[in-house]
Amino acid sequence: MTDVLQHPATTPSSSDAAPLLQVSNLIKHYPAPGGGRDGKRVVQAVDNVSFTLRKGETLGVVGESGCGKSTLARALLRLVEPTSGQAMYKGEDLFALSAKDMRKRRCELQMIFQDPFASLNPRMTVGQIVSEPWVIFPDILPRAQWKPRIEELLTRVGLRAEDASRYPHQFSGGQRQRIGIARALSVNPEVIVCDEPFSALDVSIQAQVINLLEDIQDQYGLSYIIIAHDLSVIRHCSDRVAVMYLGNIVEIGTWDQIYQNPLHPYTQALLSAMPEIRPDERKQRIILEGEVPSPIDPPSGCRFRTRCNRAQTDCANQKPELIIRRDSHPCACIHTST
Amino acid sequence: MALVDVMRDMQEQQTILDVRDLKVSFKTPRGHVYAVNGIDFQVTAGEALGILGESGSGKSVSVGAMMGLLESPPAMITGSADYRGTELLNAPASVTRKIHGDRISMVYQDAITSLNPGLKIGTQIGELFKVHRPQMSRGERRAKAVELMEAVGIHSASERVDSYPHEFSGGMNQRIMIALGIALGPDILIADEPTTALDVTVQAQIMKLLGDLRRQSGMALILITHDIGLVAENTDRLMVMYGGRPVETGPTAKVIDRPSHPYTIGLMNSIPQVEMKGQKLVAISGSPPKLSQLPQGCVFAPRCPLARDVCRSSVPEITDIGQDHFSACHFAEEVAND
Numbered sequence: 195m196t197d198v199l200q201h202p203a204t205t206p207s208s209s210d211a212a213p214l215l216q217v218s219n220l221i222k223h224y225p226a227p228g229g230g231r232d233g234k235r236v237v238q239a240v241d242n243v244s245f246t247l248r249k250g251e252t253l254g255v256v257g258e259s260g261c262g263k264s265t266l267a268r269a270l271l272r273l274v275e276p277t278s279g280q281a282m283y284k285g286e287d288l289f290a291l292s293a294k295d296m297r298k299r300r301c302e303l304q305m306i307f308q309d310p311f312a313s314l315n316p317r318m319t320v321g322q323i324v325s326e327p328w329v330i331f332p333d334i335l336p337r338a339q340w341k342p343r344i345e346e347l348l349t350r351v352g353l354r355a356e357d358a359s360r361y362p363h364q365f366s367g368g369q370r371q372r373i374g375i376a377r378a379l380s381v382n383p384e385v386i387v388c389d390e391p392f393s394a395l396d397v398s399i400q401a402q403v404i405n406l407l408e409d410i411q412d413q414y415g416l417s418y419i420i421i422a423h424d425l426s427v428i429r430h431c432s433d434r435v436a437v438m439y440l441g442n443i444v445e446i447g448t449w450d451q452i453y454q455n456p457l458h459p460y461t462q463a464l465l466s467a468m469p470e471i472r473p474d475e476r477k478q479r480i481i482l483e484g485e486v487p488s489p490i491d492p493p494s495g496c497r498f499r500t501r502c503n504r505a506q507t508d509c510a511n512q513k514p515e516l517i518i519r520r521d522s523h524p525c526a527c528i529h530t531s532t
Numbered sequence: 533m534a535l536v537d538v539m540r541d542m543q544e545q546q547t548i549l550d551v552r553d554l555k556v557s558f559k560t561p562r563g564h565v566y567a568v569n570g571i572d573f574q575v576t577a578g579e580a581l582g583i584l585g586e587s588g589s590g591k592s593v594s595v596g597a598m599m600g601l602l603e604s605p606p607a608m609i610t611g612s613a614d615y616r617g618t619e620l621l622n623a624p625a626s627v628t629r630k631i632h633g634d635r636i637s638m639v640y641q642d643a644i645t646s647l648n649p650g651l652k653i654g655t656q657i658g659e660l661f662k663v664h665r666p667q668m669s670r671g672e673r674r675a676k677a678v679e680l681m682e683a684v685g686i687h688s689a690s691e692r693v694d695s696y697p698h699e700f701s702g703g704m705n706q707r708i709m710i711a712l713g714i715a716l717g718p719d720i721l722i723a724d725e726p727t728t729a730l731d732v733t734v735q736a737q738i739m740k741l742l743g744d745l746r747r748q749s750g751m752a753l754i755l756i757t758h759d760i761g762l763v764a765e766n767t768d769r770l771m772v773m774y775g776g777r778p779v780e781t782g783p784t785a786k787v788i789d790r791p792s793h794p795y796t797i798g799l800m801n802s803i804p805q806v807e808m809k810g811q812k813l814v815a816i817s818g819s820p821p822k823l824s825q826l827p828q829g830c831v832f833a834p835r836c837p838l839a840r841d842v843c844r845s846s847v848p849e850i851t852d853i854g855q856d857h858f859s860a861c862h863f864a865e866e867v868a869n870d
Contacts, residue, residue, distance in 0.1 A: 258731035397799060397802050398816040401816070404815075423732065429809065467735065469732075469762045482737075
């Protein structure tokens with residue numbers, strides 16, 4: 195049973211646990227270029243997205259460029275201000291907090307970024323980077339303990355204690371991503387939002403960083419939201435998976451529901467396009483025609499209908515709800531059962 | 533066997549590109565960087581060869597040398613690359629001009645920076661004919677541009693021939709790059725990470741297009757990528773590179789079914805496959821070698837779990853392990869039979 199204990203989020207009992215973070219109807223619209231001052235023309239980057247994150251679990255968010263997955267991550271931590279919606283975390287709505295209160299909350303909600311080259315200040319040593327949060331939040335750690343704690347964090351993420359005095363440019367991409375992880379851990383977070391944490395890394399290095407993120411999740415009981423476009427990475431890391439298309443979640447479920455029994459035609463096309471190491475094991479490939487429509491003027495009704503092989507006239511008239519279909523899991527397609 | 537079959541067999545066996553002991557190093561203010569350290573490969577008519585490697589493995593530099601894309605100095609290129617009796621390495625421009633872009637053409641990773649933003653698509657395709665087929669009239673060039681755009685799946689090509697690159701999406705620009713690549717009916721098309729910047733559903737479209745074009749025209753394809761899934765699905769033969777050397781070559785299916793070099797095995801284990809769900813990935817420890825300070829023996833020895841003394845002192849020869857399958861490991865037989 196030790197194996198089950200190490201992966202608490204995969205046991206049925208904990209998947210019924212109370213949500214740690216509950217996001218409802220999150221909307222983020224940007225003013226469209228040339229949209230005029232009244233802001234009537236907007237880019238609907240994230241439109242009406244709801245989901246929950248439970249303690250200790252990893253929620254994977256997949257989708258292609260422009261589907262709104264990175265905007266979702268940024269809006270959650272209010273790195274961009276959401277247009278509307280609610281994000282309940284420990285009884286508080288994150289989106290309603292004052293800037294000052296949100297700042298405090300950010301200790302518990304950390305982020306790891308895609309580009310390990312751009313997200314570290316080149317003029318600070320690694321020790322300064324990892325300890326900078328303690329300058330901002332002096333209550334976390336008395337100054338006397340900074341040095342041993344920096345060393346502890348660096349060794350935890352697989353670097354050496356003496357690396358504290360080196361600069362980011364002296365490290366490889368994978369090592370820089372480790373520095374980013376150490377910085378996120380320095381404030382003892384509960385939730386880490388990882389935006390494409392592996393996409394700048396080579397395959398052999400990617401596996402090291404995936405293993406590291408899993409280890410620290412087990413050790414500290416962290417919850418992750420991992421945003422990525424790589425379907426095999428998301429399958430490996432996630433307990434549950436949300437699939438996004440043009441600002442909407444089109445399907446959400448446990449990893450095996452999504453990968454073994456995808457219900458939404460977009461998920462099916464996406465999974466069939468995934469290159470397989472053993473091509474003979476693949477199912478029929480669905481090649482999507484055309485391009486993703488503009489989020490400024492998305493199709494009425496179902497946003498996927500313009501590229502969907504199952505689309506009928508009623509798809510244009512009603513917005514499909516993200517509800518449990520076929521007794522399995524939530525899917526936003528009205529023709530799921532046909 | 534019918535005569536037609538025999539003739540086709542002969543044609544298929546015909547080697548059109550023969551690269552021997554290709555070495556490329558760069559002289560930099562901080563010493564020599566050894567990017568490619570002796571590679572041999574052949575391309576036969578109509579086949580698809582995959583070159584697989586991570587960043588810094590020398591996969592792009594080796595074709596860059598063949599295509600005359602490296603300025604010398606600082607690049608120092610030795611060895612030979614024989615295309616149907618013509619030496620391509622260090623050859624005068626008057627010789628290579630007739631081959632590069634015409635008989636051997638190239639598609640790059642980043643379409644939008646490879647196309648001229650200030651020229652209409654039709655003009656850019658036409659330019660190729662203007663240089664290589666000066667006898668064609670302006671009208672013929674335009675007609676040919678439209679025909680090529682249709683061939684790569686761009687709808688209403690006769691109108692869009694007057695569009696600029698920024699008016700197309702990333703996937704469409706990559707189609708235009710491919711149109712440029714196949715315009716003169718080359719013998720060999722080199723595609724250097726042709727889909728890395730694209731989404732997976734668009735990647736599926738582009739790879740299907742490349743496959744269809746190859747079957748129609750009988751051209752050979754060299755696919756350079758870091759993605760094992762992509763070479764598995766789209767190539768006949770595979771060369772795996774590490775630290776500027778080929779570590780394993782053979783029929784793609786064989787290399788993937790029975791990887792026989794510790795690096796290839798490590799790479800395969802690093803990729804999250806469905807069987808590995810819930811388990812730790814077996815990552816390759818350490819990081820790739822510095823090309824300015826290559827290790828004395830086998831380049832992979834510092835990261836290899838099987839390395840012994842001989843690996844650290846002598847460079848392994850590429851060894852035939854049967855059935856057209858080669859591995860550059862001192863213990864190739866042992867590894868292959870494991």
